[in-house]
Every structure is written in C-alpha cells, then in structure tokens.
Amino acid sequence: MVRAGWNLLPAGQRFSLDACMRAPRFALLLAGFWLPASAEAAPVPALSATPTRSWVTQLFDSWRAPVPPRHLGGNLYYVGASGVSAWLFSTPEGHILLDTGFADTVPIIRRSVEQLGFKLTDIKLILSSHAHIDHTGGHAAMKRLTGAQVLASAADARTLESGGADDFLTWPKDTLLYQPVKVDRIIADGEEVTLGGTTLTAHLTPGHTRGATTWTMSLTDAGKAYRVVFFSSASINDGTRLLGNPHYPEIVADLEGSFARFKSLPCDIFFAPHGGQFAMADKFARHDRGDGIAAFVDPEGWKQLVAGAEKTFREILARENTLQKP
Numbered sequence: 001m002v003r004a005g006w007n008l009l010p011a012g013q014r015f016s017l018d019a020c021m022r023a024p025r026f027a028l029l030l031a032g033f034w035l036p037a038s039a040e041a042a043p044v045p046a047l048s049a050t051p052t053r054s055w056v057t058q059l060f061d062s063w064r065a066p067v068p069p070r071h072l073g074g075n076l077y078y079v080g081a082s083g084v085s086a087w088l089f090s091t092p093e094g095h096i097l098l099d100t101g102f103a104d105t106v107p108i109i110r111r112s113v114e115q116l117g118f119k120l121t122d123i124k125l126i127l128s129s130h131a132h133i134d135h136t137g138g139h140a141a142m143k144r145l146t147g148a149q150v151l152a153s154a155a156d157a158r159t160l161e162s163g164g165a166d167d168f169l170t171w172p173k174d175t176l177l178y179q180p181v182k183v184d185r186i187i188a189d190g191e192e193v194t195l196g197g198t199t200l201t202a203h204l205t206p207g208h209t210r211g212a213t214t215w216t217m218s219l220t221d222a223g224k225a226y227r228v229v230f231f232s233s234a235s236i237n238d239g240t241r242l243l244g245n246p247h248y249p250e251i252v253a254d255l256e257g258s259f260a261r262f263k264s265l266p267c268d269i270f271f272a273p274h275g276g277q278f279a280m281a282d283k284f285a286r287h288d289r290g291d292g293i294a295a296f297v298d299p300e301g302w303k304q305l306v307a308g309a310e311k312t313f314r315e316i317l318a319r320e321n322t323l324q325k326p
Contacts, residue, residue: 050239069112073221073293091196094124100138156211207255
C-alpha cells in the first residue's frame with residue numbers, strides 16, 4: 001500500500017515530494033491530509049486522517065486493471081496489474097513469483113503467465129515485498145493453484161498467517177484482511193533464495209510493514225549484467241503515527257535503518273510494488289518501442305525515489321516532534 005499522493009503523478013513522472021505538490025488535483029501533500037490550493041497555511045495535526053472505507057475501496061479498485069504481460073529482459077517478466085506489480089523469474093527448474101496482488105489479481109497473473117508461454121504450476125516459490133492485501137492478498141489462492149512454497153520474513157509471516165489481522169495500520173479492518181496463508185520458510189536478512197541458477201537476496205527493510213523485504217538480483221540480458229532492486233516500499237500510510245505508536249513502537253528506528261539500507265544497495269535498475277513508484281507507464285512504453293531493458297536503467301531514479309520517501313518521513317517526524325513540545 002502507498003500513501004494517496006504516490007498515485008497522483010502523470011504517467012512516466014518520477015515520484016518526488018515537489019512533483020506531488022505540483023499535481024493538478026492537489027496543492028500540498030502533508031502527513032496524509034490535503035490542503036486546497038487556495039487555503040491558508042493551517043496548523044499540522046498530530047496524525048493524518050485515517051482513510052474511510054469508501055476511499056480505500058476506490059483506491060484499490062483503481063489498481064486492478066489488467067495490462068499486457070512483458071518480457072523485460074533476461075529471465076524477468078512482468079505479470080501484474082496496472083497498479084499492483086507481480087514479477088515472474090523463469091528458470092529451468094521452475095519459476096519464482098514476487099507478489100500476487102489482491103485475491104482478484106490472481107486470474108490476471110494466471111493469464112499473463114500462460115500468455116508468456118509458461119505453466120502456472122511451474123511456479124515453485126512465492127515471495128513478497130510486504131504483507132499488505134494489495135501485494136499478498138492473492139498468496140493463498142496462488143499457493144493452492146501452484147503448490148508453490150511461500151517464503152517470507154518472520155514479521156511478515158505473522159501477518160500473512162493472520163490474513164492481515166495483526167497489521168498495525170488503523171484503516172477500517174475489513175479493508176486490510178485477506179485469506180491467511182501458511183508460510184513454508186522464514187527468510188532472514190541477507191539470505192539468498194536460489195532456484196534454477198537464479199538468486200534473489202533478501203534485505204529486510206521494515207517500516208512500511210514490520211517485515212517488508214527489498215530483493216536484489218543480478219540480471220543478465222544480452223551478455224550484460226544489471227544490478228536490479230525490487231523496492232519493498234517505505235511510505236507512511238495515512239493514519240499512521242510515528243512517535244509513540246502503540247501498535248508499532250519501533251517504527252521510527254526501523255525506517256531509519258531501512259533508509260540507510262536502501263542507500264547502500266548498488267542499483268542499475270529498480271522496480272517497485274506500485275507502477276507509479278518506478279514510472280512504469282513511461283518505461284514500459286519505451287521498452288515496447290524498442291529500447292528493451294535499457295528503458296529500465298535508472299540509477300538516479302532509484303536515488304530520487306529513496307530521497308523523496310526519506311524527505312517525507314523526516315518532515316512528518318519533525319512535525320510530530322514539534323507538536324509534542326509543550
């Protein structure tokens with residue numbers, strides 16, 4: 001899941017706080033609430049407003065449209081929907097799937113996998129970026145269809161096995177819940193997951209969820225190796241308190257550590273759980289016009305994504321600190 005502002009940018013425009021501030025529908029993205037362009041500056045509340053059920057439903061529905069699957073380069077394929085990503089890594093010994101979207105994204109993934117010429121039942125491992133309904137809501141169904149093993153960090157495994165019930169978000173609970181799924185293997189920080197000669201390395205980057213996991217790999221295309229990062233997410237969802245959060249007391253320390261980790265990762269290409277986070281529409285269009293994998297080479301975009309997310313985090317934290325002063 002992401003904050004609402006992450007989904008407001010024109011197709012192809014990279015995320016930045018400044019870009020969000022220039023978005024035509026809104027004048028200012030603050031700690032999860034919106035000020036009209038004509039409004040005078042107002043005191044910042046301690047907490048952003050918890051989203052309503054109808055707002056969440058509308059947001060989620062906007063992410064469910066099918067898009068054509070694509071061979072991105074090497075053994076990497078996009079099989080997700082318009083707003084929630086899913087990635088297939090093909091190998092001679094079966095395939096790895098990263099994220100499943102919502103439960104009703106599973107048919108989209110199935111069609112995409114089959115259109116690419118693969119068998120769904122050849123998926124052997126299911127990974128995740130983080131255990132929110134829009135990225136792991138389809139895990140249980142995908143596991144039933146494929147018999148694949150589900151791998152997750154210890155913290156996200158608890159969320160997966162509770163079907164989102166232990167999520168620290170304050171959103172309407174029914175918007176967070178999905179079918180529980182048994183996790184077959186717990187992944188530690190720095191652990192490598194290998195299948196058929198393809199290796200992905202797990203980097204625990206908590207904060208967006210307690211067990212959010214960023215994955216990295218070396219992807220070879222046409223004889224050239226690229227350092228690829230699959231971002232876990234680091235946005236602070238509406239209604240989430242940083243200081244004194246009773247549901248997640250370690251959230252500030254976890255995010256501090258995660259931003260340091262993000263900045264330490266070598267990156268030629270980056271992808272993310274939501275298309276707007278990596279300029280999917282623009283990069284897919286360039287890829288389709290003939291740029292191939294070169295369309296995704298964007299080390300500066302990775303730095304900007306991380307810097308923008310960290311800037312937002314520090315601004316929210318500073319405002320909360322100010323409001324707590326007597």
